[in-house]
Amino acid sequence: MVDILAFPRQLSGFLWPMADDALPSSGPTIRRDVTVVAGLWVLGLMLLLAAEANLGLFLFLNIVAVSAAALHSLASSTLIPGVLNRKRPFLRYMAKCFLLLLLAMVPVGCLALLLTSNKDESSVFAFVNSLFQFLFTAPLSWVLYRRRARGQEAIEGLKQELGQSEATLELLRSQINPHFLFNALNTLYGTALQENGERTAQGIQMLGDMMRFMLHENHQPRILLARELDYLRNYVELQSLRIATSPGISIDTALDEVPLGSSIAPMLLIPFVENAFKHGISLQHKSWIKVSLHVTDNRLYFDVYNSIHPKSEATLPDETSGLGLANVRQRLALLYPGRHELVIRQTLGEYFVHLTLEL
Known part of the structure; x- marks a missing residue:
């Protein structure tokens, strides 16, 4: 039917x-x-x-x-x-x-x-x-x-790519921050062994300022460039405490005043300087580091120039070597696409980094 x-x-x-x-x-x-x-x-x-x-x-x-x-x-x-x-x-x-x-x-x-x-x-x-x-x-x-x-x-x-980019940035930050903190703590430990006085107290104060920066400002998408330079100066001074008694080490910095209101992504410059101290300083050989920064027409020019020393065969390989530079390359690609130029050159005895960045 x-x-x-x-x-x-x-x-x-x-x-x-x-x-x-x-x-x-x-x-x-x-x-x-x-x-x-x-x-x-x-x-x-x-x-x-x-x-x-x-x-x-x-x-x-x-x-x-x-x-x-x-x-x-x-x-x-x-x-x-x-x-x-x-x-x-x-x-x-x-x-x-x-x-x-x-x-x-x-x-x-x-x-x-x-x-x-x-x-x-x-x-x-x-x-x-x-x-x-x-x-x-x-x-x-x-x-x-x-x-x-x-x-x-x-x-x-685009939403998915944005979510992946934000997740990548958070991962990069989580890699950078502990890496530096351990280095800073080792520096203070070495200073404390040398003398238990004013230099140690000064180092602890600078480290406190830097930790406050990392806790309160490091997670913001952009911060004042002047605050980033304050952090950079504290880092250089803190590292200088460790090598103050070594006459064969020269540290020269030329960080010009920056325009009011200029901003930058946080923790973008420090990996280059950290890398210079990590690989450019030797207590047995003459060493030097030169850092310069200036801003012209809303364009930042940042140079880090340091000596390098061949590692002996007895030296254990550093698993974190290059981690900071790899992170900063990724962050530059994510945050400043088409707005930056990073040049890195290395010879047998020298290492040179030049960064140009449109703020």
């Missing part, structure tokens, strides 16, 4: 299949489109009334506008999402629109017949309306939906 109710259900499944994997439609977007169409419709009615247009043309444009709004809303919410994950989605979508508009010719023709009381005229109205919707409204709805879908995918991709 044939189930009479089966055909409507099958037709409904063809026109409006479930599309769980399709891009979700945007209710506010559809409402906005319908509102625009309604506004244009009202404007057209006012112009027709002002021009005292023919009644038949007046009714036809009303039917076309209402049909276009209804088809666009249905296409954006149901018809297009239902075919996106299938083969030849556009052809499937147009086939559904064709069948839907074919079926809609009957109620549209009846409506036109009620309004015009002319059977031939109403049939023409219904046919021309369906033809217009199929050739214009249906393709336009497809183009608008796909354009919005690509825009939404781009936004989601």
Whole structure:
């Protein structure tokens, strides 16, 4: 026995299949489109009334506008999402629109017949309306939906990349901070062994200032460049305490005053200086470090120049060697893309770093 109710259900499944994997439609977007169409419709009615247009043309444009709004809303919410994950989605979508508009010719023709009381005229109205919707409204709805879908995918991709960048920055910061703290504590320990007096107290005070900086300002996206230089000066002075009794070591710094209000990403300069102290100082050989910084036309120029010494075979390899420089390279790429230039050169006895940065 044939189930009479089966055909409507099958037709409904063809026109409006479930599309769980399709891009979700945007209710506010559809409402906005319908509102625009309604506004244009009202404007057209006012112009027709002002021009005292023919009644038949007046009714036809009303039917076309209402049909276009209804088809666009249905296409954006149901018809297009239902075919996106299938083969030849556009052809499937147009086939559904064709069948839907074919079926809609009957109620549209009846409506036109009620309004015009002319059977031939109403049939023409219904046919021309369906033809217009199929050739214009249906393709336009497809183009608008796909354009919005690509825009939404781009936004989601940017959100994901931003989340990954923020996570990477947090990881880099977590690597830099403990690495430096252990070095600073070792410096204080060595100083305390030499003498238990003013130098130790001075070192502890500077370390406290630096730890406050790291706790309160290091996690901000940008800080004043003057604060970054204060931290850099404290670091150099703290390291200088360790080598104060070694006459063969020279430390020269030329850190110019920077413009008020200039800002920079925190902990961006210190890894270069830390690397210079780590690899450029030897208590057995003559060593030197030169650090300079100046700002011109909102462009920062930073140079670190230091001696290097060959390691003896008995020296154990340092697993953290180069960690700070690798981190700062990644941070520069993330935070200042296309706005920095980093040049690093090394010879048998010298190491040179030059950083140019647009603030």
